[in-house]
Amino acid sequence: MAETSHWIQDMNERSLSDKSLDLGRPRGNNSQRPLVLFDVDGTLVNTGGMGSQALSLAFWELYEIEDALDGIRLHGKTDGAIIREIFRQHGVHWTTIARDEVLAVYLEHLRQEAKDSSLGSVCPGILPLLEELHGRDDCAIGLLTGNIERGAEVKLRAFGLWRYFSFGAYGSDRLKRSDLVEVAVLRAREMVGWDFVPGATFVVGDTPADIQAARNNDCFALAVATGGYTRGELQRCKPDWLFSDLGDLPKVLDVLGLPGSPREAGAGIGAREASKGRA
Numbered sequence: 001m002a003e004t005s006h007w008i009q010d011m012n013e014r015s016l017s018d019k020s021l022d023l024g025r026p027r028g029n030n031s032q033r034p035l036v037l038f039d040v041d042g043t044l045v046n047t048g049g050m051g052s053q054a055l056s057l058a059f060w061e062l063y064e065i066e067d068a069l070d071g072i073r074l075h076g077k078t079d080g081a082i083i084r085e086i087f088r089q090h091g092v093h094w095t096t097i098a099r100d101e102v103l104a105v106y107l108e109h110l111r112q113e114a115k116d117s118s119l120g121s122v123c124p125g126i127l128p129l130l131e132e133l134h135g136r137d138d139c140a141i142g143l144l145t146g147n148i149e150r151g152a153e154v155k156l157r158a159f160g161l162w163r164y165f166s167f168g169a170y171g172s173d174r175l176k177r178s179d180l181v182e183v184a185v186l187r188a189r190e191m192v193g194w195d196f197v198p199g200a201t202f203v204v205g206d207t208p209a210d211i212q213a214a215r216n217n218d219c220f221a222l223a224v225a226t227g228g229y230t231r232g233e234l235q236r237c238k239p240d241w242l243f244s245d246l247g248d249l250p251k252v253l254d255v256l257g258l259p260g261s262p263r264e265a266g267a268g269i270g271a272r273e274a275s276k277g278r279a
């Protein structure tokens with residue numbers, strides 16, 4: 001029987017392979033408008049564990065595996081990679097059909113969990129930052145997340161952030177986070193119509209995997225310690241910039257190479273020191 005995956009697209013179905021990117025383009029090309037790609041968990045929102053709870057419930061419902069995520073570090077991984085790891089750890093035979101079944105049940109539970117978002121919160125400074133960047137015509141913002149697309153949508157809708165994003169690359173596109181950057185840049189080109197390049201692309205994330213994804217694609221890594229890693233842990237991965245949070249809007253705009261705007265005046269909420277990772 002031919003399998004049709006609703007949740008993770010077969011990589012061969014994608015039409016990205018015939019396009020090429022200037023992956024070796026020098027950094028900091030000011031002639032390029034910046035593309036800012038945001039991770040979701042720990043960067044835009046802390047969901048209060050709704051994702052891990054939903055996935056845990058899915059494995060219980062389908063396989064009667066209790067606490068399926070115990071011993072598995074989730075940070076920075078794609079949903080597909082996490083599920084594969086759980087299958088392996090519990091000796092369950094992995095197939096794409098089984099994976100998609102888990103993801104379907106996971107989404108059902110995630111939608112339930114998201115009805116009460118009171119345990120989670122939007123990360124500091126994110127709302128004014130997204131409001132600012134979304135309203136500008138000299139940059140573009142997108143998502144770069146290990147969540148499958150529908151999972152990202154559920155989580156971000158729960159916190160009122162989905163409306164800021166018109167494109168992204170998701171765990172439903174690739175198994176490895178590093179491979180998502182190319183997808184995001186191509187989608188940005190298609191959606192916005194500008195010639196974005198990795199050398200003017202900023203990957204904003206809270207884990208070493210986000211930093212590595214930026215590094216592997218010659219993008220800028222903007223790390224923020226609002227998720228599962230401390231400043232010290234992130235600093236050791238040598239991001240281009242490291243923030244405690246993204247509350248200092250003028251500083252973030254400066255890092256992105258964007259001139260300030262009148263909106264900044266009332267948006268300096270929770271400003272924190274930013275440090276240049278490669279000083």
Ligand SMILES: [Mg+2]
Nearest residue numbers: 039041042206
């Ligand atoms: Mg994250």
